[in-house]
Amino acid sequence: MSLVRIDDLSIDYRRAGKTIRAVNELTFSVEEGSIVGLVGESGSGKSTLALSLMGLLPRNGSVTGGSILFEGREMQGLSEDDWRTVRGHDMGMVFQGAMNSLNPVKRVRDQVAETVRTHEPELGKDGSIDRSHELLNLVGIPSDRHEAYPHEWSGGMRQRGGIALALSGRPNFLIADEPVTALDVIVQARILRLLEDLQEALGLTILFITHDLGVVARLCDRVVVMYAAQAVEEGTVEEIFQSPKHPYTKALLGSVPNFAKGRGKSHGISGSPPSLINPPQGCRFHPRCPDAMDICTREDPYQTTFSSSQRAMCHLYDRQEADDAE
Ligand SMILES: Nc1ncnc2c1ncn2[C@@H]1O[C@H](COP(=O)(O)OP(=O)(O)OP(=O)(O)O)[C@@H](O)[C@H]1O
Numbered sequence: 251m252s253l254v255r256i257d258d259l260s261i262d263y264r265r266a267g268k269t270i271r272a273v274n275e276l277t278f279s280v281e282e283g284s285i286v287g288l289v290g291e292s293g294s295g296k297s298t299l300a301l302s303l304m305g306l307l308p309r310n311g312s313v314t315g316g317s318i319l320f321e322g323r324e325m326q327g328l329s330e331d332d333w334r335t336v337r338g339h340d341m342g343m344v345f346q347g348a349m350n351s352l353n354p355v356k357r358v359r360d361q362v363a364e365t366v367r368t369h370e371p372e373l374g375k376d377g378s379i380d381r382s383h384e385l386l387n388l389v390g391i392p393s394d395r396h397e398a399y400p401h402e403w404s405g406g407m408r409q410r411g412g413i414a415l416a417l418s419g420r421p422n423f424l425i426a427d428e429p430v431t432a433l434d435v436i437v438q439a440r441i442l443r444l445l446e447d448l449q450e451a452l453g454l455t456i457l458f459i460t461h462d463l464g465v466v467a468r469l470c471d472r473v474v475v476m477y478a479a480q481a482v483e484e485g486t487v488e489e490i491f492q493s494p495k496h497p498y499t500k501a502l503l504g505s506v507p508n509f510a511k512g513r514g515k516s517h518g519i520s521g522s523p524p525s526l527i528n529p530p531q532g533c534r535f536h537p538r539c540p541d542a543m544d545i546c547t548r549e550d551p552y553q554t555t556f557s558s559s560q561r562a563m564c565h566l567y568d569r570q571e572a573d574d575a576e
Protein backbone atom coordinates (compact mmCIF):
# COMPACT_ATOMS: atom_id res chain seq x y z
CA MET A 251 0.00 0.00 0.00
CA SER A 252 1.18 3.52 -0.71
CA LEU A 253 1.85 5.46 2.44
CA VAL A 254 2.54 8.63 0.46
CA ARG A 255 1.18 9.46 -2.98
CA ILE A 256 2.44 12.53 -4.76
CA ASP A 257 0.40 13.31 -7.81
CA ASP A 258 1.16 15.93 -10.45
CA LEU A 259 2.62 18.18 -7.77
CA SER A 260 3.90 21.64 -8.68
CA ILE A 261 5.51 24.11 -6.29
CA ASP A 262 6.44 27.72 -7.04
CA TYR A 263 8.60 30.22 -5.21
CA ARG A 264 8.20 33.95 -5.76
CA ARG A 265 11.35 35.99 -5.50
CA ALA A 266 12.07 39.52 -6.67
CA GLY A 267 8.94 39.53 -8.82
CA LYS A 268 9.89 36.28 -10.55
CA THR A 269 8.39 32.81 -10.30
CA ILE A 270 10.65 29.82 -9.78
CA ARG A 271 8.94 26.51 -10.44
CA ALA A 272 10.99 24.33 -8.07
CA VAL A 273 8.82 21.21 -8.47
CA ASN A 274 7.02 20.59 -11.73
CA GLU A 275 4.22 18.04 -12.20
CA LEU A 276 5.91 15.47 -10.00
CA THR A 277 4.28 12.07 -9.50
CA PHE A 278 5.50 9.14 -7.43
CA SER A 279 4.51 6.98 -4.49
CA VAL A 280 6.24 5.66 -1.42
CA GLU A 281 5.11 2.18 -0.43
CA GLU A 282 4.69 1.41 3.23
CA GLY A 283 7.86 -0.08 4.75
CA SER A 284 10.10 0.85 1.83
CA ILE A 285 13.05 3.20 1.45
CA VAL A 286 12.78 5.44 -1.59
CA GLY A 287 15.82 7.42 -2.72
CA LEU A 288 15.25 10.84 -4.28
CA VAL A 289 18.33 11.84 -6.25
CA GLY A 290 19.32 14.76 -8.44
CA GLU A 291 21.81 17.59 -8.71
CA SER A 292 21.80 20.63 -6.48
CA GLY A 293 18.78 22.83 -7.10
CA SER A 294 16.63 20.09 -8.67
CA GLY A 295 13.87 20.61 -6.09
CA LYS A 296 14.49 17.77 -3.63
CA SER A 297 14.36 19.80 -0.42
CA THR A 298 11.41 21.81 -1.70
CA LEU A 299 9.46 18.61 -2.16
CA ALA A 300 10.49 17.43 1.32
CA LEU A 301 9.39 20.69 2.93
CA SER A 302 6.05 20.53 1.15
CA LEU A 303 5.48 17.01 2.50
CA MET A 304 5.94 18.40 6.02
CA GLY A 305 3.80 21.47 5.36
CA LEU A 306 6.88 23.62 5.94
CA LEU A 307 7.35 25.55 2.71
CA PRO A 308 8.68 29.06 3.35
CA ARG A 309 6.26 31.97 3.00
CA ASN A 310 7.27 32.72 -0.58
CA GLY A 311 6.68 29.11 -1.64
CA SER A 312 3.35 27.47 -2.43
CA VAL A 313 1.87 24.36 -3.94
CA THR A 314 0.30 25.49 -7.20
CA GLY A 315 -1.07 22.19 -8.42
CA GLY A 316 -1.51 18.51 -7.76
CA SER A 317 -1.91 16.63 -4.52
CA ILE A 318 -0.12 14.91 -1.67
CA LEU A 319 -1.94 12.00 -0.09
CA PHE A 320 -0.65 10.63 3.21
CA GLU A 321 -2.35 7.40 4.29
CA GLY A 322 -5.01 8.29 1.74
CA ARG A 323 -5.65 11.73 3.25
CA GLU A 324 -5.18 14.92 1.23
CA MET A 325 -2.58 17.15 2.84
CA GLN A 326 -3.39 20.29 0.87
CA GLY A 327 -5.46 22.75 2.81
CA LEU A 328 -4.77 21.19 6.22
CA SER A 329 -5.09 23.73 9.03
CA GLU A 330 -1.97 24.69 10.99
CA ASP A 331 -3.45 22.83 13.98
CA ASP A 332 -3.81 19.65 11.95
CA TRP A 333 -0.29 20.06 10.64
CA ARG A 334 1.06 20.24 14.17
CA THR A 335 -0.33 16.77 14.82
CA VAL A 336 0.80 15.33 11.50
CA ARG A 337 4.25 16.85 11.71
CA GLY A 338 6.44 14.89 14.05
CA HIS A 339 3.74 12.39 14.93
CA ASP A 340 2.93 10.96 11.48
CA MET A 341 6.03 12.15 9.69
CA GLY A 342 9.41 13.23 10.97
CA MET A 343 12.16 14.99 9.09
CA VAL A 344 15.91 15.05 9.40
CA PHE A 345 16.58 18.44 7.87
CA GLN A 346 19.36 19.18 5.41
CA GLY A 347 22.25 20.35 7.57
CA ALA A 348 20.50 18.92 10.65
CA MET A 349 23.75 18.54 12.47
CA ASN A 350 24.05 22.30 12.64
CA SER A 351 20.46 22.86 13.61
CA LEU A 352 20.60 21.80 17.25
CA ASN A 353 20.25 24.71 19.63
CA PRO A 354 23.83 25.47 20.76
CA VAL A 355 22.89 26.72 24.22
CA LYS A 356 20.77 23.75 25.31
CA ARG A 357 21.82 20.26 26.35
CA VAL A 358 20.83 17.81 23.63
CA ARG A 359 18.93 15.65 26.09
CA ASP A 360 16.71 18.62 26.97
CA GLN A 361 16.10 19.53 23.33
CA VAL A 362 14.92 16.04 22.55
CA ALA A 363 12.84 15.94 25.75
CA GLU A 364 11.13 19.18 24.73
CA THR A 365 10.04 17.83 21.37
CA VAL A 366 8.91 14.59 23.04
CA ARG A 367 6.78 16.65 25.39
CA THR A 368 5.06 18.54 22.60
CA HIS A 369 3.91 15.18 21.19
CA GLU A 370 3.24 13.36 24.43
CA PRO A 371 2.48 15.98 27.10
CA GLU A 372 1.06 13.24 29.35
CA LEU A 373 4.61 11.98 29.93
CA GLY A 374 5.39 15.02 32.06
CA LYS A 375 8.86 16.40 32.63
CA ASP A 376 10.52 13.28 34.02
CA GLY A 377 8.81 10.96 31.57
CA SER A 378 9.90 13.03 28.59
CA ILE A 379 13.49 13.10 29.86
CA ASP A 380 13.39 9.29 30.20
CA ARG A 381 12.06 9.04 26.65
CA SER A 382 14.79 11.41 25.48
CA HIS A 383 17.44 9.09 26.96
CA GLU A 384 15.72 6.15 25.25
CA LEU A 385 15.80 7.92 21.89
CA LEU A 386 19.42 8.97 22.24
CA ASN A 387 20.34 5.38 23.13
CA LEU A 388 18.36 4.20 20.14
CA VAL A 389 20.44 6.35 17.79
CA GLY A 390 23.64 5.16 19.42
CA ILE A 391 24.69 8.04 21.67
CA PRO A 392 26.47 6.67 24.76
CA SER A 393 24.56 7.52 27.96
CA ASP A 394 27.37 9.54 29.44
CA ARG A 395 27.20 11.98 26.49
CA HIS A 396 23.46 12.69 26.56
CA GLU A 397 23.79 15.74 28.75
CA ALA A 398 26.44 17.45 26.68
CA TYR A 399 25.91 20.59 24.60
CA PRO A 400 25.90 20.21 20.80
CA HIS A 401 29.39 21.72 20.38
CA GLU A 402 30.76 18.95 22.59
CA TRP A 403 29.55 16.37 20.08
CA SER A 404 31.16 15.29 16.80
CA GLY A 405 29.36 15.89 13.49
CA GLY A 406 28.24 12.26 13.39
CA MET A 407 26.81 12.49 16.90
CA ARG A 408 24.98 15.69 16.07
CA GLN A 409 23.51 14.04 13.01
CA ARG A 410 22.32 11.20 15.25
CA GLY A 411 20.82 13.86 17.51
CA GLY A 412 18.94 15.22 14.49
CA ILE A 413 17.60 11.73 13.83
CA ALA A 414 16.54 11.37 17.47
CA LEU A 415 14.65 14.69 17.19
CA ALA A 416 12.95 13.51 14.00
CA LEU A 417 11.83 10.32 15.77
CA SER A 418 10.64 12.07 18.92
CA GLY A 419 6.96 12.04 17.88
CA ARG A 420 7.08 8.33 16.90
CA PRO A 421 6.44 8.95 13.20
CA ASN A 422 6.03 6.06 10.78
CA PHE A 423 7.29 8.11 7.83
CA LEU A 424 10.76 9.62 8.00
CA ILE A 425 12.14 12.11 5.50
CA ALA A 426 15.93 12.28 5.62
CA ASP A 427 17.30 15.20 3.58
CA GLU A 428 20.99 14.60 2.81
CA PRO A 429 21.58 13.07 6.24
CA VAL A 430 25.11 11.89 5.55
CA THR A 431 26.41 14.43 3.06
CA ALA A 432 28.80 16.38 5.26
CA LEU A 433 30.17 13.34 7.07
CA ASP A 434 33.30 11.31 6.41
CA VAL A 435 32.79 7.89 4.83
CA ILE A 436 33.14 5.86 8.01
CA VAL A 437 30.65 7.98 9.90
CA GLN A 438 28.40 7.94 6.79
CA ALA A 439 28.39 4.16 6.82
CA ARG A 440 27.47 4.11 10.50
CA ILE A 441 24.58 6.53 10.04
CA LEU A 442 23.30 4.50 7.08
CA ARG A 443 23.43 1.34 9.16
CA LEU A 444 21.56 3.18 11.90
CA LEU A 445 18.82 4.17 9.46
CA GLU A 446 18.56 0.58 8.22
CA ASP A 447 18.32 -0.71 11.78
CA LEU A 448 15.73 1.90 12.70
CA GLN A 449 13.68 1.07 9.65
CA GLU A 450 13.57 -2.56 10.70
CA ALA A 451 13.08 -1.99 14.41
CA LEU A 452 10.40 0.70 14.07
CA GLY A 453 8.85 -0.38 10.75
CA LEU A 454 9.65 3.03 9.28
CA THR A 455 8.99 4.12 5.73
CA ILE A 456 11.79 6.42 4.56
CA LEU A 457 12.20 9.03 1.84
CA PHE A 458 15.95 9.38 1.55
CA ILE A 459 17.20 12.48 -0.27
CA THR A 460 20.72 12.57 -1.59
CA HIS A 461 22.86 13.34 -4.60
CA ASP A 462 25.03 10.32 -3.80
CA LEU A 463 24.08 7.28 -5.85
CA GLY A 464 26.46 5.03 -3.91
CA VAL A 465 24.38 5.67 -0.81
CA VAL A 466 21.18 4.95 -2.72
CA ALA A 467 22.51 1.62 -3.99
CA ARG A 468 23.27 0.56 -0.48
CA LEU A 469 20.12 1.69 1.26
CA CYS A 470 17.12 2.07 -1.00
CA ASP A 471 14.49 -0.16 -2.61
CA ARG A 472 13.38 2.33 -5.24
CA VAL A 473 14.85 5.45 -6.81
CA VAL A 474 13.28 8.61 -8.20
CA VAL A 475 15.66 10.69 -10.32
CA MET A 476 14.93 14.42 -10.44
CA TYR A 477 16.26 16.84 -12.99
CA ALA A 478 15.35 20.53 -13.04
CA ALA A 479 12.20 20.15 -10.90
CA GLN A 480 10.91 17.07 -12.73
CA ALA A 481 11.07 13.32 -12.16
CA VAL A 482 12.85 12.04 -15.27
CA GLU A 483 13.13 8.39 -14.27
CA GLU A 484 11.90 6.04 -11.59
CA GLY A 485 12.55 2.38 -10.90
CA THR A 486 13.78 -0.23 -8.48
CA VAL A 487 17.41 0.04 -7.43
CA GLU A 488 18.24 -2.93 -9.69
CA GLU A 489 16.53 -1.32 -12.69
CA ILE A 490 18.16 2.05 -12.20
CA PHE A 491 21.65 0.69 -11.65
CA GLN A 492 21.58 -2.16 -14.14
CA SER A 493 19.42 -0.79 -16.87
CA PRO A 494 19.05 2.99 -16.62
CA LYS A 495 17.00 4.49 -19.45
CA HIS A 496 17.22 8.26 -19.19
CA PRO A 497 20.49 9.80 -20.44
CA TYR A 498 20.57 11.91 -17.26
CA THR A 499 20.40 8.81 -15.06
CA LYS A 500 23.18 7.27 -17.15
CA ALA A 501 25.24 10.43 -16.77
CA LEU A 502 24.68 10.44 -13.01
CA LEU A 503 25.81 6.81 -12.82
CA GLY A 504 28.79 7.64 -15.01
CA SER A 505 29.87 10.29 -12.55
CA VAL A 506 30.26 7.74 -9.72
CA PRO A 507 33.55 5.79 -9.93
CA ASN A 508 32.07 2.45 -8.83
CA PHE A 509 29.26 2.54 -11.36
CA ALA A 510 31.01 4.16 -14.33
CA LYS A 511 31.16 1.69 -17.17
CA GLY A 512 34.51 1.18 -18.93
CA ARG A 513 38.02 1.71 -17.58
CA GLY A 514 36.69 2.42 -14.12
CA LYS A 515 36.92 6.12 -14.82
CA SER A 516 34.28 8.50 -13.67
CA HIS A 517 33.43 11.75 -15.37
CA GLY A 518 31.21 14.58 -14.27
CA ILE A 519 28.22 15.76 -16.26
CA SER A 520 29.22 18.65 -18.49
CA GLY A 521 27.29 21.89 -18.31
CA SER A 522 25.08 22.92 -15.44
CA PRO A 523 21.40 22.54 -14.56
CA PRO A 524 19.10 25.10 -16.21
CA SER A 525 17.43 28.07 -14.61
CA LEU A 526 14.05 27.18 -13.19
CA ILE A 527 12.76 30.68 -13.93
CA ASN A 528 13.05 30.06 -17.63
CA PRO A 529 13.77 26.39 -18.29
CA PRO A 530 14.74 25.17 -21.78
CA GLN A 531 11.94 24.30 -24.18
CA GLY A 532 11.28 20.65 -24.88
CA CYS A 533 13.25 18.26 -22.72
CA ARG A 534 14.97 20.21 -19.96
CA PHE A 535 18.05 18.01 -20.21
CA HIS A 536 18.55 18.47 -23.96
CA PRO A 537 21.32 21.14 -23.77
CA ARG A 538 23.49 18.66 -21.85
CA CYS A 539 22.28 15.41 -23.39
CA PRO A 540 24.69 13.35 -25.51
CA ASP A 541 21.70 11.73 -27.27
CA ALA A 542 19.68 14.88 -27.95
CA MET A 543 17.64 14.88 -31.14
CA ASP A 544 15.81 17.63 -32.94
CA ILE A 545 12.50 16.85 -31.30
CA CYS A 546 14.07 17.18 -27.83
CA THR A 547 14.60 20.90 -28.38
CA ARG A 548 10.93 21.44 -29.24
CA GLU A 549 8.59 19.03 -27.53
CA ASP A 550 8.17 17.92 -23.95
CA PRO A 551 8.96 14.22 -23.67
CA TYR A 552 6.23 12.05 -22.29
CA GLN A 553 6.53 9.07 -20.10
CA THR A 554 7.52 5.61 -21.35
CA THR A 555 6.84 2.62 -19.12
CA PHE A 556 9.46 -0.14 -19.19
CA SER A 557 8.13 -2.43 -16.48
CA SER A 558 5.56 -2.31 -13.71
CA SER A 559 8.14 -0.35 -11.72
CA GLN A 560 10.31 1.54 -14.22
CA ARG A 561 9.41 4.59 -16.24
CA ALA A 562 11.32 7.43 -17.85
CA MET A 563 10.56 10.67 -19.69
CA CYS A 564 12.70 10.73 -22.81
CA HIS A 565 12.10 11.01 -26.57
CA LEU A 566 14.56 8.18 -27.26
CA TYR A 567 11.82 5.76 -26.34
CA ASP A 568 8.89 7.44 -28.08
CA ARG A 569 8.30 4.44 -30.31
CA GLN A 570 9.13 1.77 -27.80
CA GLU A 571 5.68 1.21 -26.37
CA ALA A 572 4.12 1.19 -29.85
CA ASP A 573 6.80 -1.26 -31.03
CA ASP A 574 6.32 -3.47 -27.99
CA ALA A 575 2.60 -3.57 -28.61
CA GLU A 576 3.00 -4.73 -32.23
N1 LIG B 1 13.03 30.06 -0.25
C1 LIG B 1 13.30 30.05 -1.56
N2 LIG B 1 12.97 31.13 -2.33
C2 LIG B 1 13.19 31.14 -3.64
N3 LIG B 1 13.76 30.13 -4.33
C3 LIG B 1 14.10 29.03 -3.62
C4 LIG B 1 13.90 28.94 -2.21
N4 LIG B 1 14.35 27.73 -1.80
C5 LIG B 1 14.81 27.10 -2.88
N5 LIG B 1 14.66 27.87 -3.99
C6 LIG B 1 15.02 27.51 -5.37
O1 LIG B 1 14.26 26.36 -5.74
C7 LIG B 1 15.03 25.46 -6.48
C8 LIG B 1 15.07 24.10 -5.80
O2 LIG B 1 15.77 24.21 -4.56
P1 LIG B 1 15.91 23.01 -3.54
O3 LIG B 1 16.54 23.54 -2.32
O4 LIG B 1 14.59 22.34 -3.41
O5 LIG B 1 16.91 22.05 -4.33
P2 LIG B 1 17.68 20.74 -3.84
O6 LIG B 1 17.46 19.72 -4.90
O7 LIG B 1 17.29 20.40 -2.46
O8 LIG B 1 19.20 21.20 -3.89
P3 LIG B 1 20.45 20.75 -2.96
O9 LIG B 1 20.91 19.43 -3.49
O10 LIG B 1 21.45 21.83 -3.19
O11 LIG B 1 19.99 20.68 -1.54
C9 LIG B 1 16.42 26.11 -6.63
O12 LIG B 1 16.43 26.78 -7.87
C10 LIG B 1 16.46 27.09 -5.50
O13 LIG B 1 17.28 28.18 -5.81
Ligand SMILES: [Mg+2]
Pocket residue numbers: 296297298346427
Ligand atom coordinates in the same frame (compact mmCIF):
# COMPACT_ATOMS: atom_id res chain seq x y z
MG1 LIG C 1 18.32 20.25 -0.69
